[in-house]
Amino acid sequence: MSQQTEKFGFTLKATDGMARRGRLTTAWGAVETPVFMPVGTAATVKGMMPDSVKSTGASIILANTYHLMLRPGAERVARLGGVRKMMGWDGPLLTDSGGFQVMSLGPLRKLDEDGVTFKSHLDGSKHRLTAERSTEIQHLLDATITMAFDECTPFPATKPVAAESMALSMRWAKRSRSAFQARTGYGQFGIVQGSVFPDLRAESVAVLEDIDFEGYAVGGLAVGEGQQAMFETLEVTTPLMRQDKPRYLMGVGKPSDLVGGVARGIDMFDCVLPTRSGRTGQGFTRRGPVNLKNARHAEDSRPLDEACGCPACSRYSRAYLHHLFKAEEVLSLMLLSWHNIHYYQDLMADMRLAIEAGTFADYEANFHAMQAMGDIDPL
16 A cells, blocks of 8 residues: 555544444554554564454554564664565554553663663663653654553552652653654554543543644553453543544453443554464454363364354364364464454454444443353354
8 A cells, every 4th residue: 555645534423322433544544443453562463464464354553662662673664664664564553652561661660750761671771761762763663653652550559659650641741742743644642641540530631632632542551450440440531532533542452341442432442462362272252262272172163253254263163273272383373363353353343333323232232142151062
């Protein structure tokens, strides 16, 4: 796909309760929302070729600032034409800011007002990441959507700690916006922080909207607070967010998280779970997760999910997939990762159709009923 002249924008096409059906336009194509973005941490969706990712219905993927700045280096990626060209992906690309990964380094990082100094988990080398440098790196990676640099507040956190963390992220957001190089069809998202405290989330939303980004993310969730607390936080946060801008829930999640997130007004999601689970033998289906390493699948001739059109389901049996995992064949993780990404894309497509039809509540109830049935043993 050659670069288009389309401006970056978001059109809200339909609503059903809090659920939203929209379209995001970018320099590298349109994205129908709600959408799930497969994670290509190191400029590859693990176990999959870009064409395979595209075949699942995926229209946008995510890459990771922290990992790519360490290896092979942002300047090298830029010399190679950016992440999209380097990996052969012809659609939009979102890059995270590196804030979450830096937070997870614990004692290997040192935080101050200006930014973070940290040691690489690869070789112990020292690095510095600031709002300006994070934004510059994402520009070098040629991110279609750049994320503002933030501190992902750990959980649990006291309210004073969460307030201080959120305020720091808001100061970094202003600096990230100043450092962003605007280009036609490209955008930058601010990240709402504030842990599970409604008034801090409201304050964060207000600050970010004054800065005026092309979109807004909800960060600092799915970090240990549990699904119910995450949903409660969304219920008090998304109604405060602009209707005419996309909303992105970062790092989420399980299929039920996605359905619940859409029900609470979220448009965009990403998570490593589909491919990570695919590498360990867990397949997601319409009747819940299935562990293909389990011996009960050894002679099961059924497909993993009869309603799925991916290669793993349309061409192979559970017995064959079980055999591949037991034999530790690379094809096992490739096929199951493909299936899981395909399932997630089908899930989002079904939700888009339900919102358009005004039947999202029925869809949500049916989804939970099917998941509760669990996988059915062969007769």
